[in-house]
């Protein structure tokens with residue numbers, strides 16, 4: 001018998017909540033298991049974009065009691081942020097929304113089975129609004145489909161390709177009243 005999961009690990013920077021934080025959340029995962037698909041989990045050899053072998057989609061984790069620490073610590077924003085509407089529930093939106101802890105960047109990891117889900121409404125307009133607000137605070141908005149990243153900007157979307165762990169996005173004043181966004185590529189993992 002499986003138990004419903006309450007989260008798992010994120011390849012692109014999750015927002016760990018921890019057990020105590022979990023008790024404070026009003027929401028639970030219910031039938032959602034999308035984070036068990038969209039992220040790659042080293043501990044379970046789960047490739048990015050494929051269901052973890054321990055996941056029973058729509059039901060939960062079959063190794064709940066012994067699931068990796070990474071899984072125990074992950075909570076998506078829909079769980080943590082009450083003000084996000086029901087439409088942002090990941091199994092409805094097909095998008096797992098997190099905030100990267102060190103940068104504050106907004107991260108949207110899309111179900112690769114519906115790679116254009118983030119371009120549908122009401123999601124696209126809301127993501128654009130967050131991109132506009134975020135830039136004024138030097139925070140980027142990144143959408144991932146598997147490892148392919150799109151940087152969402154108020155006036156366009158920039159395809160960045162695959163972002164490696166050593167790649168960095170710098171954001172700051174452009175000198176003429178504009179904001180400059182620069183992607184610095186690090187060495188590729190061997």
Ligand code: SF4
Pocket residue numbers: 005006007008028029032033034035036074075076077078079090091096
């Ligand atoms: S994506 Fe969020 S709501 Fe869905 S299973 Fe993971 S933590 Fe729960």
Ligand code: SF4
Pocket residue numbers: 005007008009035036041044046052053054055056060061062063064067068071
């Ligand atoms: S081990 Fe369990 S919680 Fe972790 S990704 Fe797999 S199914 Fe999800």
